[in-house]
Amino acid sequence: MNPHLSDSPTKRDHQQSPQFIPASPTTRLQAENLTKTFILHTQGSMELPVLEAVSLAVDVGECVALSGPSGSGKSTFMRSLYANYRIDSGAIWVKHQDHWVDLSALEPHELLSVRKHTLGYVSQFLRVIPRVPAIEVAAEPLEELGVDAETASEKIKHLFQRLNLLERLWYLSPTTFSGGEKQRVNIARAFAVDYPIMLLDEPTSALDATNREVVMQLIEERKAQGCAMVGIFHDDEVRQRVCDRHLSFTGCLKS
Ligand code: ADP
Numbered sequence: 001m002n003p004h005l006s007d008s009p010t011k012r013d014h015q016q017s018p019q020f021i022p023a024s025p026t027t028r029l030q031a032e033n034l035t036k037t038f039i040l041h042t043q044g045s046m047e048l049p050v051l052e053a054v055s056l057a058v059d060v061g062e063c064v065a066l067s068g069p070s071g072s073g074k075s076t077f078m079r080s081l082y083a084n085y086r087i088d089s090g091a092i093w094v095k096h097q098d099h100w101v102d103l104s105a106l107e108p109h110e111l112l113s114v115r116k117h118t119l120g121y122v123s124q125f126l127r128v129i130p131r132v133p134a135i136e137v138a139a140e141p142l143e144e145l146g147v148d149a150e151t152a153s154e155k156i157k158h159l160f161q162r163l164n165l166l167e168r169l170w171y172l173s174p175t176t177f178s179g180g181e182k183q184r185v186n187i188a189r190a191f192a193v194d195y196p197i198m199l200l201d202e203p204t205s206a207l208d209a210t211n212r213e214v215v216m217q218l219i220e221e222r223k224a225q226g227c228a229m230v231g232i233f234h235d236d237e238v239r240q241r242v243c244d245r246h247l248s249f250t251g252c253l254k255s
């Protein structure tokens with residue numbers, strides 16, 4: 001190596017990652033080359049490659065649909081974006097409070113902070129805690145952000161009303177709720193917080209046409225406020241109306 005060439009280490013900036021360049025100034029979430037293989041330990045350690053170098057950049061106010069046949073890796077990708085699944089390689093860059101962070105490299109407490117303030121997730125199923133009433137289940141993320149109990153409860157009541165959740169259910173535990181009722185509690189819980197980025201895994205799968213319409217309106221309002229969204233929608237009507245483009249999963253990477 002020529003010693004006269006500048007090879008001296010530069011001071012690394014630990015707040016902004018020097019190696020990361022967002023696709024555009026309005027990018028909020030950027031997944032780079034996500035790769036994941038499941039190892040089926042109960043089946044002779046068989047390897048199941050599900051994601052191979054999948055990349056996606058999502059802008060402010062945009063909703064990207066994950067599309068493709070069942071089993072093609074949509075949910076695996078979405079869970080990886082939320083760092084529920086550990087990826088084998090790649091990076092998940094999220095703009096969190098004016099800084100770019102890679103979710104795949106964060107300490108657990110930092111990940112919790114990103115999920116609390118920046119990254120909302122509507123899972124397909126509500127995790128029900130026995131004896132906790134629906135209104136409290138839905139208000140929990142707001143209260144964790146320091147919103148006072150009364151303001152939080154008013155916000156949830158307003159969302160429950162919009163989602164046509166019968167008032168007599170508000171103070172009951174969702175344990176005995178129908179699938180569609182649980183789904184609406186889950187939606188109110190996520191949409192009560194103004195997350196800059198949201199991940200939606202089939203948020204309307206158990207809803208009737210009236211409530212599907214309400215959820216489409218909630219998504220459109222959030223996009224208009226600048227929220228960057230990624231969604232899995234099995235319903236073509238919903239996908240066509242709220243999504244700006246889609247990322248196709250073909251599945252069967254190696255068979
Ligand atoms: P989609 O959401 O597109 O229907 P998934 O991401 O759920 O697809 O699944 C993709 C593939 O990965 C499927 O073959 C599925 O069986 C497999 N898979 C998903 N989750 C796991 C897991 N936790 N362990 C092992 N295999 C899994």
Ligand code: MG
Nearest residue numbers: 074075076232
């Ligand atoms: Mg799925």
